[in-house]
Amino acid sequence: MRLRPSMRENFRYILVHIVPDTTYESRDIYRAVAESVVSLYGDHIAALLWPSVMQVYGSYGIIRCRRGLEKNLETALCAVTQIQGVPAGIHPLRTSGTIRTLVEKIPKNPDKRSGKAVISGTQCGVWISKRGRIDLKEKGIYHEIPRYITEEDTEDLYYDE
Incomplete structure (x- = not known):
């Protein structure tokens, strides 16, 4: 009881x-x-x-x-x-x-910063880890598509937080 x-x-x-x-x-x-x-x-x-x-x-x-x-x-x-x-x-x-x-x-991703970037005319979500690793995801109709960039692309990458 x-x-x-x-x-x-x-x-x-x-x-x-x-x-x-x-x-x-x-x-x-x-x-x-x-x-x-x-x-x-x-x-x-x-x-x-x-x-x-x-x-x-x-x-x-x-x-x-x-x-x-x-x-x-x-x-x-x-x-x-x-x-x-x-x-x-x-x-x-x-x-x-x-x-x-x-x-x-509880923070969702305490060790990552996020923002948005435009690469080749496509808007992507940007996640930057403490170590400097950059993850890009392009939003599609059904899911998020991972994007891969080179070191040359990171020099031209402008993101806003």
């Missing part, structure tokens, strides 16, 4: 960014967070916090804790120095009462 909403446990969800931008499994993040909470606050507060990694989206994640103790968890997240023995940091970005609002706040 389900409990009434007024009798259920209330949780808060924290959107975090994991640096460096590599993908980790949720259990590795959980171990790092649990170790940080226990070292900062001890077993009693760790049991009250009840931290849990709900979802991981690349270098972003959503971590759950009990309502009223989210500041303690944010402090413990800032104290994480390594994940799986690799130097890493966890930065809390936003706190919410629902997962859905945090999922909406």
Whole structure:
């Protein structure tokens, strides 16, 4: 039998960014967070916090804790120095009462800039990665068609953001 909403446990969800931008499994993040909470606050507060990694989206994640103790968890997240023995940091970005609002706040393509360009009279979408790689896609009637350009074309490429 389900409990009434007024009798259920209330949780808060924290959107975090994991640096460096590599993908980790949720259990590795959980171990790092649990170790940080226990070292900062001890077993009693760790049991009250009840931290849990709900979802991981690349270098972003959503971590759950009990309502009223989210500041303690944010402090413990800032104290994480390594994940799986690799130097890493966890930065809390936003706190919410629902997962859905945090999922909406996750950047879609944080490492790419986008714009539009005209090549040979055809308008194309441009995506530029941090490393300088340029992807072009021409919009067709049914799908996007990848375009390939040479180094000479990149010199003449003007794009607006």
